[in-house]
Amino acid sequence: MKKPEQRDLFPGALEMMILRTLKRQPLHGYALVQHIKRTSNDLLQIEEGSLYPALQRLLKEDLVKAEWSISSTNRRVRIYKLTAAGARHLERQVSSFEKMLEGITRVLARGES
Amino acid sequence: MNRLKQLFLRRRLYNDLSDEIREHLEEKIEELVANGIPRREATAAARREFGNVTLVERDSREAWRWPSIESFFADLRFAARILRKSPGFTCVVVLTLALGIGVNTAIFSVLNGWLLRPLPVPDPEQIMILAAQQKNDATASNFSYPDFLDFQKQANSFSELFAYELGIGGLSVKDKANEFAYAAVTDNYFSALRIHPFIGRLLISGEGDKPGDPLMVVLGYSYWQKNFAGDQGCVGKQVLVNGRPATVVGVTPKDFHGTLFAFDLDGYLPLGALKTGASNTFWTDRRERELTLLGRFRPGVSVAKAQSLIDLVTARLAVQYPDSANGLRVRVIREKFARPAPFVASFVPSIVGLFLGLPALVLVIACLNVANLLLVRGASRQREMAIRIALGGSPSRLIRQVLSESLLLAFLGGAAGMLMGICALRVSGSLLRSVTSTANFAYRLDSRFDWRVFLCTLTAVFLTAVFVGLWPAMASGRTDPSAALRASSPKDSLLAGRQGARGVFVVLQVAGSLVLLIIASLLLGSLRYAEHMNLGFEPDGVLNVMLDPHQIGYDENRTNLFYRELQNRVRSLPGIESASLGFAVPLMFPGHTAHLYVQGHPLPRPQQPRDTAFNLVDPSYFETMRIPLLQGRLFADADSDTAPPVAIVNQTLANTLWPGENPLGQRFSFTSSTGPYISVVGVARDGQYFFLSPDPQPYFYLPLSQNFTSFRSLQVRSSLPVESLGNTVNEQLRAIDPHMPVIDSRTMRQVVDGLGGTFVFRLAASLAGVLGIVGLALALVGVYGVVSFLVCLRTHEVGIRMAIGAGRSDILKLISGQSLRPVLAGLFVGIVLAILLARAMAKLLLGLARTDPLTYAVVTILLAAVALLASYIPTRRAMRVDPMEALRYE
Structure with missing residues (x-):
């Protein structure tokens, strides 16, 4: 059974976006979701909560690691950081995603003409 | 992250997660409040945007699960709950399995101590025994x-x-x-x-x-x-x-x-x-x-x-x-397979096959019973399964659930079986000891539990679980929810399928128990044959006492005097019929062997074994042992060490050395081809000498007076109870020399029942007998159960048939036709298997037992009759169905 919040994304898309964001800088969950929302110009309608299962999966696979610390706003936050394995995984995912996208684009372009 | 670490750190992971989500929501709320939204509305908005907190937490936690193991434990917990709810069913199944596994554990640990445990020396596999075998x-x-x-x-x-x-x-x-x-x-x-x-x-x-x-x-x-x-x-x-x-x-x-x-x-x-x-x-x-x-x-x-x-x-x-x-051939035998003596090496495969095969068969029958019970239970749980499938449970998950139930049952059965096995070993161990111990050698058959026994039991448990559970599990996995839920009663949906499986169970159960029973009765026949075999002597009423004065320093002369006085004292006791001296004891201590040279025949006879065994006896030996003399005379006092040497041969030796000639007066030597020669003065009847064997063995006797030995056994025949003689003889011994050690003292009946005699046959027969009865009981319960269930399923149908005019005999035909076909098939399969098995264990079967058609027929008819009875009881229930009742029931 697909979970409703994933309906509009293909499997792995959320993880890929998280990894990409974390590659720029380590962030905590709230900041992460705000960043994704902002960067996508709110085009991606994701529930904020759906981030957490994805983060837990990434933690389990050792693609990211997490540490509790105190933020600049003096709040207790859990900062996520990309690991070396995470960086490699991201590269692979992005390249395969680009291939897939290229394929889809071509088919769509052909369909229009 | 290490998986095991995850398993133990999970509580912390989950707490972190909850904290994190709480912090997330608070941060959001504060941001919204900072933007001027009232706190109450901000809280609601934050929750709205976040989504369902509980669901998110659950999904996040799921990322950490180890799904297969955890659902396995969940299945086991669930299975335990289910089994606790029906204690009667659980007890029956566990007891049945315990019986099957216990029998296997006990017998395997004996086999383990006998054949599998190596000598406690480095590289024991390099140790081999050399056994000389004569032509x-x-x-x-x-x-x-x-x-x-x-x-x-x-x-x-x-x-x-x-x-x-x-x-x-x-x-x-x-x-x-x-x-x-x-x-x-x-x-x-x-x-x-x-x-x-x-x-x-x-x-x-x-x-x-x-x-x-x-x-x-x-x-x-x-x-x-x-x-x-x-x-x-x-x-x-x-x-x-x-x-x-x-x-x-x-x-x-x-x-x-x-x-x-x-x-x-x-x-x-x-x-x-x-x-x-x-x-x-x-x-x-x-x-x-x-x-x-x-x-x-x-x-x-x-x-x-x-x-x-x-x-x-x-x-x-x-x-x-x-x-x-x-003509000598030397066989090399692995030390393990030459226990207790090299000559058993040729028996070992049959004995191991028997010891492993029959208990395994009992376990199979027990498993079939339990599988059948589970199948019946699966039928009554069909609705439960249908609902679970309808609610989205995957068939593979249901199969796993049913399998974990059978695994749990098998483990309980295995534990109970191991206990039963240990108890059985205790009992049989002391029995074995009482038969095999001699006065002087400390007996020590090591049938303790070790890792091999544990592994064997564990294997039996796992095979049982799979064997027992797989069929019912597959059946519940195949449940068609719509059909099962639509049916007015769970029974109706079953009528079509599953009968095949149960039919096969009956065939196998009947076949298995027939094999057990036939083997048991063949071994029983073999035991009876062994017990009635011509021993060549009369063992009842004879006590046998082994002595060796040389051990306490007696010389030849003193030894002779000692034996003469002992013999005289014992003979004068009341109730003593005769007392004699000999060297070898038949079926216990075979004595010496020698190569024989026949005077006038430089080459050995073609039938002649390389060496022939012989005994040294005094003149009254034949009388005490009641060995009939067929020709010539017994030894006499006149056959002293200065008189010409004489011998008494048995029939087989006479026929081997002098075929077609009168053996009396013939001469042979056991020293060299040029003599000195010994004259044959008598021919004694054939008998048993080493161990019970249907083949006649050549043998001869020499007089003790011409062949000295310090080691002798005293035979005492008495009309008094022979067990009480031991003390009387001991008193006489002490009176002559209080230091004289008794090497062994036992009645000839004990010897005949012992290791060289009927012991092995009795052991095999009682083992197979016990297993046969257990197998029979299990198979009967199985047949009864299957037919009962069948009748229960068809009560409704029978009611309709009777309502439209079917008579009782029609119902009898209907039900028994369906229930007896698998029984007949089982009998047929069983006979074929039994014939094959009997051929494989031919070495353990004496006489005509192996091909005895009477045994096969009697046992088959017996089993058929009992199976008929087991199926008749429920069939009669069907015949007594009141159509009104049956139809109202639904």
């Missing part, structure tokens, strides 16, 4: 010292041969004498076995290998504990062994009990130092075959390779010594 003789015999030396010299490039001989004597410390069962060993015995002393040292090369060398004693661990109280200072102590001064040099390790299977030797003496005396022909006479030969073969030398190498040596020796090596 025309299936029994294996020992080696003479010159033979041993030849083999050792010739085979030293690929093996180190060593030898021992058993002896019973006395060991005295400070005038306190104890009986001492020892092995007289060659000087390399311990070094070839590569064992190290517990304390002191063991015998070393060149020590005590010559006659007259000082006598050393190595003590066995238990003897040392018992008689020296484990005193470390006993090394170097002077003791008397058989009256000769000897020095204790060491103690063997705790777990080493000697190379004689199932016995715990008291100690070890150097062979050389022991054999003294000018007249001792042990060193030179190839006919004194007293040594058991073992070898440690080079690493990598397989049994087959060792056999071919030894064959070469045998052939070379046959050329060198054409006289004594003629």
Whole structure:
């Protein structure tokens, strides 16, 4: 059974976006979701909560690691950081995603003409 | 992250997650509040945007789960709950499985102690036994010292041969004498076995290998504990062994009990130092075959390779010594398979097959029963399964659920079975001990539990779980929810399918129990044959007492006087019919063997075995043992050591040496082809000598008066209860010499029932009998259960049939037609299997038992009748169905 919040994304898309964001800088969950929302110009309608299962999966696979610390706003936050394995995984995912996208684009372009 | 660590750190992971989500929401709320939204609305908005917190937490936690293991444990917990809810069903299943597994555990641990547990020495697989086998003789015999030396010299490039001989004597410390069962060993015995002393040292090369060398004693661990109280200072102590001064040099390790299977030797003496005396022909006479030969073969030398190498040596020796090596074949046998004696090696496959096969069959029948019960239960749980499938449970998950139930049942059954096995072993162990123990050798069959037994039981448990659970599990996985839920009762949906499976169960159960019963009755027939076999003597009313005055230093003259006085004293006791002396005891202690040369026939007869066994007896032996004389005369007092030597032969030997001639007056020699010759004065009836065998064995008797031996057995025949004679005879012995040790004392009936007699047959028959009864009971319950269920399913249908006019006989035909077909098929399969199995274990079946059609017919009819009864009871229930009741029931 697909979970409703994933309906509009293909499997792995959320993880890929998280990894990409974390590659720029380590962030905590709230900041992460705000960043994704902002960067996508709110085009991606994701529930904020759906981030957490994805983060837990990434933690389990050792693609990211997490540490509790105190933020600049003096709040207790859990900062996520990309690991070396995470960086490699991201590269692979992005390249395969680009291939897939290229394929889809071509088919769509052909369909229009 | 390490998976196990995850499993244990999970509580913290989950707490982190909850904290994190709480912080997230608070941050959001604060941001919204900072943007001027009232706190209440901000909280609602934050929650809205976040989504369902509980669901998110659950999904996040799921990322950490180890799904297969966790659902397995969940399944087990669920299964345990289900089983607790129906204690009756659980008890029946666990008991049934316990019976099957218990029988297997008990029998396997005996087999393990017998055949699988290696000698406690380094690289035990290199140790092999050499058994001399004569032409025309299936029994294996020992080696003479010159033979041993030849083999050792010739085979030293690929093996180190060593030898021992058993002896019973006395060991005295400070005038306190104890009986001492020892092995007289060659000087390399311990070094070839590569064992190290517990304390002191063991015998070393060149020590005590010559006659007259000082006598050393190595003590066995238990003897040392018992008689020296484990005193470390006993090394170097002077003791008397058989009256000769000897020095204790060491103690063997705790777990080493000697190379004689199932016995715990008291100690070890150097062979050389022991054999003294000018007249001792042990060193030179190839006919004194007293040594058991073992070898440690080079690493990598397989049994087959060792056999071919030894064959070469045998052939070379046959050329060198054409006289004594003629027709000799030496078999190389792995030490394990020569327990308790090399001649069993040919029986081992049948015995192992029997011991493993029959209990396995009982387990199969038990499993079929339980599988059937589970199938029936699965049928009544069909609705539950249908609902679970309809709610989205995957079929594979349902199958796993049912399998984990059967796994749990199998484990409970296995645990209970292991307990049952241990109890059964306790009981049978003490029975076995009472039959096999002799007065002097400490009996020690080690059937303890070890990892092999545990592994065997565990394997049985897992196979059981899969075997028992798979079929019902597949059935519940296939449940069609719409059909099952639509059906007005769960029974209706079952009518179509599953009958096939149950039919197969009945076929297999009936077949299995028929095989068990046929084998049991064949073995019973074989036992009856063995019990009624012509022994050639009358064992009832005879006591047998073994003595050896040489052990306490008697010389030949004094020994003769001692025996004469003993015989006279015993004969004058009230109620004694006769008392005689002999050397060998039939079916217990076969005596010596010798190669025979017939006067006037330079070549051995074609039928003649290489060596023939003989006994040394006094004139009254034949009367006491009631061995009928067919021709000629008995020994007489006139056959003294100065009179011409005489012999009495048995029928088989007479026919072998002098076919078609009158044996009386014929002469033969057992020394050389040129004499001195012995005249045959009588022919005695054939009998049993070594162990029960349907084939006639050649044998002869020589008078004790012309052939001295210190070791003799006294036979006493009395009309009084023979068990009470032991004390009376002992009193007389003490009166003559209070120090005279009794080597063994038992009635001839005990001997006949013992290891050389009917014991093995009785053991096999009672084993198969018990298993047969257990299998029969299980199969009957199975047949009854299946037919009952069938009747229960068809009650409705029967009601309709009766309502529209079917009579009781029609119903009987209907039900029994369906229930008896698998029974008949089972009987057929069972007969075929039993014939095949009986052929495989032909060696254990004596007489005509193997092909006895009567046994097959009687057992088959019996089982068919009982199965008919088991199915008739529920069928009658169907015939009594009241149509109104049956139709109203739905």
